[in-house]
Amino acid sequence: MAEPQTTRTPSAKPSMRQMADAIRVLSMDAVEKANSGHPGMPMGMADVATVLFSKYLKFDASRPDWADRDRFILSAGHGSMLLYSLLHLTGYKAVTKEELSNFRQWGSKTAGHPEYGHIPGAETTTGPLGQGLANAVGFAMAERHLNARFGEDLVDHRTWVIAGDGCLMEGVSQEAIGIAGRLKLNRLTVLWDDNDITIDGAVRLSDATDQLARFKASGWAVKAIDGHDEGQIRRALLWATRQDKPTLIACKTKIGRGSATMEGSHKTHGAALGAAEVAATRLGLNWDHAPFDLPDTIEKAWRAVGRRGGKLRKAWEGRLAAHPQADHFTRAMKGDLPAGAFDALDAKIAELVETKPAQATRQSSGAALTELFGRIPEMIGGSADLTGSNNTYVKDTPILDTPDYSGRYVNWGIREHGMAAAMNGMALHGGVIPYGGTFMVFSDYSRPSIRLAALMGIRVVHVLTHDSIGLGEDGPTHQPVEHLAALRAIPNLLVFRPADTVEAFECWKLALEHRTAPSALALSRQKTDAVRVTASDENLCARGAYELRAADGEAKATLFATGTEVPLALKARDTLQAQGVPTRVVSVPCFELFEQQPKAYQDAVIGRGTVRVAVEAAIKQGWERFIGEDGGFVGMSSFGASAPAPRLYEGFGITADAVVEQVKARL
Amino acid sequence: MAEPQTTRTPSAKPSMRQMADAIRVLSMDAVEKANSGHPGMPMGMADVATVLFSKYLKFDASRPDWADRDRFILSAGHGSMLLYSLLHLTGYKAVTKEELSNFRQWGSKTAGHPEYGHIPGAETTTGPLGQGLANAVGFAMAERHLNARFGEDLVDHRTWVIAGDGCLMEGVSQEAIGIAGRLKLNRLTVLWDDNDITIDGAVRLSDATDQLARFKASGWAVKAIDGHDEGQIRRALLWATRQDKPTLIACKTKIGRGSATMEGSHKTHGAALGAAEVAATRLGLNWDHAPFDLPDTIEKAWRAVGRRGGKLRKAWEGRLAAHPQADHFTRAMKGDLPAGAFDALDAKIAELVETKPAQATRQSSGAALTELFGRIPEMIGGSADLTGSNNTYVKDTPILDTPDYSGRYVNWGIREHGMAAAMNGMALHGGVIPYGGTFMVFSDYSRPSIRLAALMGIRVVHVLTHDSIGLGEDGPTHQPVEHLAALRAIPNLLVFRPADTVEAFECWKLALEHRTAPSALALSRQKTDAVRVTASDENLCARGAYELRAADGEAKATLFATGTEVPLALKARDTLQAQGVPTRVVSVPCFELFEQQPKAYQDAVIGRGTVRVAVEAAIKQGWERFIGEDGGFVGMSSFGASAPAPRLYEGFGITADAVVEQVKARL
Incomplete structure (x- = not known):
């Protein structure tokens, strides 16, 4: 475990609090400009995030894709301006002042909630509560797994999560903390924004859970701190790095911290503070800069934070270059499959x-x-x-x-x-x-x-x-x-x-x-016959749908089916052919891939002009794409029932005979 | 709170254990006959259920709909034979020997999982884990609410839940216990089948949660007992009735308890034991009766349990008859709306x-x-x-x-x-x-x-x-x-x-x-114009879809829309009419109700023969029902984006102009 790095700053070194205020003001101003967003959380968690980023988080703003970076996950995704502020302040190139001032606008990278792939530094897309926290468990599992496979020279990082009350109330959080506790994922730390506030008001309106006891019950190490006290934050983060279990730090904060008159109120949660409050807050924070402008010392201090991990990153690159499994590791991290995978x-x-x-x-x-x-x-x-x-x-x-x-x-x-x-x-x-x-x-x-x-x-x-x-x-x-x-x-x-x-x-x-x-x-649970009995050089499923059996003679009917109903369509075809109705059968393993085919191919497969009937032991919705408005459908229109499978197919009328009848009714 | 009733039985009174064995054998036999089902849980929880039903559960088997009965909820619904055995043994008329022997067969009441409305005594449909437990919180809330409104003379009952490890691992359980703890629902008791077993093997393979500590953290009173010890079960159930919080009783059990060689094994969970094991288990339990046959003393003892609540029920009926709010209460419980509701x-x-x-x-x-x-x-x-x-x-x-x-x-x-x-x-x-x-x-x-x-x-x-x-x-x-x-x-x-x-x-x-x-x-979040501007004696939405605006002239186009896109369709209609294309607009507030209309009405609304275009700010799937194979659709085909709403509608092309274009391309 690397020791936390200290920030090198110019002589007029701003305090941690001043650096945090930069987050507060940027967040407040961006939400104000958009007249939409959530200032309360970024302002409340600014102190915790500032200490985390400047002292503990292993990252290099110039290389958001460094494989061995710590992962920072904003599970409380509505506080996106916290992340965007941090990315901007630490010098992520793509996160410019213009992007901040275009918060929540068409075409900007600064979407309402952080979106993976849309802006560098968003490790995952969050917003639906609880998801980031549960994602983080997977991040921590992947890290430990790759560490076990490639060694600590290549893989040795942590996963840090900021989560809110909502994240902890969502049921998925219990599943996540249960897994993490069972697996003793000690590289995972959750920083809980313990601000006693939800949208509807005080947390106590709807919850009385002792979260520390709850996490402890699932095998986590837990600690409670004042989330505005730099010393307590530093000590807690250090403590977290030394546990043999996943860690929860309850950071007692005030939502909208720094806001002139609305600090601690749920009104700061999900709306702009308003021009008067913004002005008063500026005054209170002694911040006399225009929106999105930063004082030089603070900008420099934050940029230094962004460069802090550069040395570690370069050292890591050196280790990677010398590593016997370098190619394997690099390929795997890129997501390429090995040669000969198939x-x-x-x-x-x-x-x-x-x-x-x-x-x-x-x-x-x-x-x-x-x-x-x-x-x-x-x-x-x-x-x-x-x-x-x-x-x-x-x-x-x-x-x-x-x-x-x-x-x-x-x-x-x-x-x-x-x-x-x-x-x-x-x-x-x-x-x-x-x-x-x-x-x-x-x-x-x-x-x-x-x-x-x-x-x-x-x-x-x-x-x-x-x-x-x-x-x-x-x-x-x-x-x-x-x-x-x-x-x-x-x-x-x-x-x-x-x-x-x-x-x-x-x-x-x-x-x-x-x-x-x-x-x-x-x-399927149940056994089903093989239907692909002739060789093909092509992955036919890649077409989404394809003609599995041609008609004998000029096709008068086309049967569509998927999965276990394909043999049933084939049986119906045999009956129809025997009765003089040339019938083709189309297997439809993937609607989505079919939609990506050229129109000519789609038309050929669909076979307009023939009688079209689909069979799938499910509801009809979506099948009109294949069978048109007047086509037949053999499937379900209600919930099922409890009985042996063959009896159910018979009882719900999903049979080859039913397919034959539907065709004949339309000839 | 009524004192628990003692069971009146004939002279040769069977032991609680013998009564529980009746559940074990019925469950094992029914699963064996069906060659499908879950014997392990009913056998494991038979002792707890026997004590609950014979000493604490307030019910009258002859009146499954008695409003003030205790509710028994089998959250671990796969153990359905536990419930069916209890219903049969206590004399629920509909749950005959024949029904038990037709477990999981077409047309039987004894479905694989208990289904509400399908068999009396199933208070809710369970099977998907965690649901019953979370339903139970609602039951307990309704009870306390009605108690507060109508008084304890009419409403004074408990909700008892049997839940398994799966129920407690599902995230929804955390949401449920959080609500119950916050609301201090002390009429709710969860009997956790703490058998250390899941389908894949030992619980410890996937979980290390201290469940007692976890429930306690959310405000529950908790207790752990030997789930096969009658005395401990009795005392725990009594304890539960005296708490001022919801209660969790961890019942340490052996899955498949009583099974000759498979007791405690996850192999008893989800499959028939097999003829040899069934025979050996019969021998071990000293049970020499044919499948579904019951020894007389045991049958009588269980029937007495089923009648136990009769006196209480009659007393309650007397109180109801004399109650000033009797009509109101009866109407509400029936689900009828008050006169003049609308x-x-x-x-x-x-x-x-x-x-x-x-x-x-x-x-x-x-x-x-x-x-x-x-x-x-x-x-x-x-x-x-x-x-x-x-x-x-x-x-x-x-x-x-x-x-x-x-x-x-x-x-x-x-x-x-x-x-x-x-x-x-x-x-x-x-x-x-x-x-x-x-x-x-x-x-x-x-x-x-x-x-x-x-x-x-x-x-x-x-x-x-x-x-x-x-x-x-x-x-x-x-x-x-x-x-x-x-x-x-x-x-x-x-x-x-x-x-x-x-x-x-x-x-x-x-x-x-x-x-x-x-x-x-x-x-909608966003403001939208009124579209229903002429009076109607009919609830037009009851039709599912209806013509909101007729065409001026013989209709050449039909526009379908829902919600906030209806004004947009109306605007497109005006443009089309101005360009000489008589256009009607159909509002489609409810697909499902439209499907229930007579075909002639459906055809008239759909307006085949006209160019048909639908507009809905959502995916197309399902709209083919209205627009046919060649109709137009203006909507979404991808996820959305972050921006002010008007910009999004424009960006994704959901505009009146787009509707007009789609129509004109098809004229």
Whole structure:
């Protein structure tokens, strides 16, 4: 652990408080100019952030992508001006004065909430409360894992989080602190902005939790300080670096600290202070500079903070250059896959076309993992306590656990949301490619994190098994009906529903190749026949939809299907062909990839002019894209029921006969 | 508080353990016959449940709907055979031997997980972990509230929960225990099946939380006992009834208790034990009866347990008959609205058509609440810490709080999921009609509970404000884009997006009138013009979609819109009319209600043969139902951005001009 660096400043060295006031004024002014935003939190946490950045946070403002930097995560993302102020003050090039003055405006980098990929220094996109905190657990896991694999010369950093009361009230926080405590993630520190205020007023209106006791119960080391006392902040941060557990520091603060008359009021939370209050606050802080102008000494002091880590960064680069695993590390951090990543998988696909295994697609997914896991050492698997059901575990994989974090499988516990959020953090950290399993119906639990992965454009793979009424007896509480549509609704999320083992292999390959989108694999509990029985040089699933069987004769009907309903469409086709209706079958493993195809290809696949019927054991919503307004649909229009799967398919009328009837009614 | 009743049994009184063994054997046998299910939990918790039902639970098996019964909630819903065994043993008429032997089969009442409305005695639908526990908080809140309003003569009961490790690991549990602790819900007791086992193995694989300390931190009274020791169970349950806080009893149990060789193993969790193990277990328990047959003494003893509360129930009925508020109480518990519930609202609608207020639909919703809240005393409002933004608070409403629970507004805190789950519990308890607010994007957080409300068919109203990019500067993390589609995907959920104040009033009325479906109201942050400017005797929103403006001349185009995009469609219509294109505008406040209309009405509204274009500041998915395959759509296809709302509409091309262009391109 590197010792904290002291800041080198010019002779007229401003006090820590004066440096913090720069954050206060910038935040207040930016919100004022935008007439929108949240000044209270940046003003309240300015002191803590100033000490953290100037004394403890390992970073180099000139190299936001330095792999061994500490990660700073603003879980209370509404306080974005705290982050933007810090980035500007410490000299992140992209975060100019103009950007600050364009806070929350069209085209600016300074969005309402910090957005990953939109502005350097935003390690993750935050705003929906609790997410950053739960992401941070994944960051800390990735760090410990890579540290175990590459050694402390390359990986030796901390994850610091600023979280608010809202972050701690959201349920996902409990999942996150449970995981972090269990794994003894001692490189993780949460700085809780303990300001007793929420939007509706005092925290006590809705909560009486002793947060220190709560965190302690889950295995955290905890400490409470005055968040405006420099000495206490320094000592607490130092203390945090010396624990063998994750650490919570409750920073007692006043929201809107420094505001002339509104300090401590929830009115500073989410609106501009107003011209009079801004002027009075300027006066009170003895700050006689125009908005976004900084006094020279303070600017210089902050710039020095931004350069503080330069030496460490250069030393690290030297170590990297000399490291035997330098190439491997660099490739992994870039997110590139190893050479030959898919060789084993591709070879197996050729075999599968011959062997035609009839198995559940969750088993197919497990088989794909077996071919991938050894070739792609970045992959880290896991399940929310459904390992055997999700087929996510590759034989003999050691568990990622304390004290040896080198394992590649995570026992997430019954924490779908925490898992999804932590997987986001792992992917954002870099160097690892996370995938995690649960039942598809429980994607509802993890949905807020899946959405953020899609918004951020990061590679996280959700293995969602038991993907329809086909799971049978567990009944409607466990049977996804609307989940395919609901997941397909999320922009930039690839939703795959492979029909058999070949398609499952192809879909896994696509999920790993797509670096700028998360994926969800919808996989069956029940056994299903192989449908891809002829070799292809192409990854057909990459087209999103493709003609699986041509019609014998000029096609009069087109059947669309996904997953376990593809064999049913094939059966219907046989019946129709026997009755003189030339029928083609289109497999649709991924709506989103289909939308990216050239229009001519789309038109050819869709086959307008033929009678079109789709079959999927789910709701119709979204299928009109394929079947048009008058097409037929065989699927669900209600929740499912509890019974063995075949009885359910029959009971809900999802049968080859129903498909045939729908076609014939339209001929 | 009534003293616990002792069981009157015939002379050969079986031991508590023997009675518990009846649960064990029924559970094991039913799972065996179905070859599907979860025997481990019912066997492990049989002793606790037996003591609870025979000594403490206030119920009368002959009257599952007795309003003042204690509520028993099996949060660990996979252990459904525990509940079904208890219902059968205590003499719930509908839960016959045949039903037990048809466990998990098509058409049986004994579904894989307990389903509310499907079998008497299932107070809520459970299975998705954590939900039952969080529902229970709502039950306990409703009880305290009604107790405060109607007095202990009518309302004086407890809520008992059996929860597993999974329930406690799910984040929603933290939200639930936070609310319960804050409100000092001392009629709520959680019996935690502390069996150290999850599906993947030992709990310690994924968790090291000290649950007692955690609950204590949130204001609960806690106690740990041996869950197989009758004396300890009795004393703990008695202790629970005497606390001034909610209570957690950690019941240390062995999963699959009684199983001959598999006791304590996670293998008993989710699969049939197998014929050999079942036979050996029978032998070990000295149980020589055929499956589903019960020895006479045990059957009699259990039936006596089922009758135990009869006397209390009759006494309560006597009190009810004599109570001055008997009619009011009975009506409220039935879920009927008071006479004249909508008089004020209806009168105001007539006014609004004249005054044509231009305001945000969240304000319209608030105005509707002002007209409803006084007339419908069952309504209980609340917000997940966004009261001012959600417009959910009706002036001068006292807060539902400890020690006076008679208030009608809940400060839920930043707990969307816990709020939604507790609202489900409140609705299920009866006597209250809950509504709660948050930003629409955070419906992702509460989605698992919204889904269960839809599955159960209960009246819960979600007030979802800030319903599009129109919220502006907060940016894409807060802007719903896919949420309308995702919510519309849930079967039996009414998703309303009113266009103005009149529509908002109508939609509120529909939400309250629909007793067998939850509703979600999508409401704007931004101001929007009145569009309903002529009087109608009909609630036009009840049609789901209706012609808001006819074309001047024979219609060549139809524009569909919802919410804040309706004025934009009207503007486009004016332009088109001016250019000689007769255009009608259809407002579509509720897809689901439109689907319930007669086909002729649907066809008339849709207007096939005209050029059809829809405009909604959200994704297209689902709109094909209206616009057909070739129709135009003006909306979103990506996440939003951070900027003032007008700039966003312009930037994403959601303008009247774009609508006009889409029409003209198709003429």
